[in-house]
Amino acid sequence: MIALELKDVRKNFGKTEIIRGVNLAVQSGERVGIIGPNGAGKSTLFNLISGRLDPSSGEIWLGEHRIDGKKPFEINRLGLSRSFQITNIFPKLSVFENLRCAVLWKLGYKYTFFKFLADLEDANDAAEKLMEEIRLDKKRDVLAMNLTYAEQRALEIGITIAGGAEVILLDEPTAGMSKSETKRFIQLIREVTEGKTLLTVEHDMGVVFGLADKIAVVVYGEVIAFDTPEAVRANAKVQEAYLGSTVAESQAHG
């Protein structure tokens, strides 16, 4: 079953074509790593899928719902959630409140103001459980802005998965982390996204090859390859465009 499909998606900013006809079909439960050089359009692609930007043309399907042109919250309600490259959390709320906010819609509380949060046991339990999963249970009442960078990144992931979305987009989840942090973090992402359809933008080749079942290579607004890691590594076009560099080579093995 196809969880997410892009059909000839294009995006122009003025006269500049940033995304030039992307076709991509992601099977349900697949883990896809999206790689590509800086400015290739990876983040734009995520913004198009998640509704932050509207495509200029083409179609985006989430399961049987067509989602291009829909608002972010509508897409989220259909079961797609994303994280951000630059940490995007609620700075003046505690870790627990951050997570509780993120589970409220899914549990059907919507805009209610006739119930006390403290009485919503399912929401509180879900938030507590998430907090343990992302290893922030010791920071329960700390304001998000007072967390360390790595903790904020973990919270970012927590908020993203909290709503129970089936399709999850992670935009450079390990950006700015040290090597050892990255390693632990990848393990964490693996655990919390078990059984979900996952799309990850990554710069670090080692991370991508470790995490993904399939890899999509985006260069200059197009997907030039979409295949298993081995096949992508062997792909001549990819080697020429991207992986040929010694930096990537060393990262891939490192």
Added chain:
Amino acid sequence: MALTKTHYEFKPYNVARWLIWSLFTLLLVVLPLVFTSNLSVTMLTQMGVAMIACLSYNMLLGQGGMLSFGHAVYTGLGSYIAMHALNAASNGSVNIPVTLIPLVGGVGGMFFAILFGYVTTRKSGTTFAMITMGMGELVFAMSLMFSEFFGGEAGVSGNRVIGQAFWGITYGPPVQVYYLTAAYTLVCVALMYAFTRTPLGRILNAVRDNPERVEFIGYNTQHVRYLSFIIAGFFAGIAGGLAAVNFEIVTAEVVGAGRSGAYLLFTFLGGATFFFGPLIGAVLMVLAFVLLSEFTKAWLLYLGLVFLFMVMFAPGGIASLIMMNLRLAAFGRLRQMWVAYVGLAVTALMALAGAAAMIEMVYHLQLNAALGPELKFAGVGLNAESLNSWFGSAFVMLTGLGLFELARRQYVHDWDETQVFIEKEIKRREAL
């Protein structure tokens, strides 16, 4: 899960919460027995009204990050609706007891919030502020155009003593109006506090912090703002209705920009980041409008200065100052700071005295020149045209400023020391 439940019920600050609410109720009941003069009872009534108004304003500012420049529209139109309802009740065309008139004001405020809020809450941030300001000007301009509803220059007046006395309550004596207001204040404050603990209230905080992310957890931020705006409008309308019952007259200035500005200013002074901040702001608002304006003609100037210093040095308002010092007290370090506080207070008062003497002399020259150059300031005779008075005042102010700077440095030093101590203490307790 039962475990989580017990965890909540036995949180220690719940005891403190009960205590605070009981104390607040007790204060509302006892205050008019202590301050019995007509002036003080009226002031207390106004404080109750202002508390509801400022809290409803803070629902937008502090909790939703919506800087509104037109909140008086909702309190003011609530006042008008309530006044028309009161008049309709007194000529017998509808049957509403006076006790429920403020509620009519609330429904009125809510109605206009539904109407205008649909436009204003479509945007956030600067755009929201601009639209609310435009909305305020619009309504104020209309108040001079539609005199059937707004009563023109004279406003709309009425009489709150209507119908049969019920248990001897006629709302004739001000103290009865006070207790009506106090009851509404208690209920409204409690309801608005409850609101902060509901899903919508929390998502409103999230919208304040990061509206974009809220869209990606399934919520429509416009909808969150709109709903909260309507609720704020309801409480604003209740405040307006109570004011109408209290004053028995409503004039166009209640929807004006000045009133909106006062809500902003005093909510901020009290402290927008804590729930109870606006309550302090409301008390200050009434004190300033009723008492300070009696003391001196330059009261708006002083108010402006206070606001300025608050924005610059304590953007969390008085509430945040209180909470910071409570934190000190919790770690047993407040005692080390009191010398520094006394130093700050004395030197600041000295600088203020000098500055105020000069301000008063300027005002005297401008407004009361016909009475001669002599004036009394804080029991001291000054001559606005003599060099001695000016020199003396300037000397007092500059000396005060100089000493204040010294005191301030000492204070900052002490403060940093205690903060370092507290950080260490927190680390130590975490390690245990």
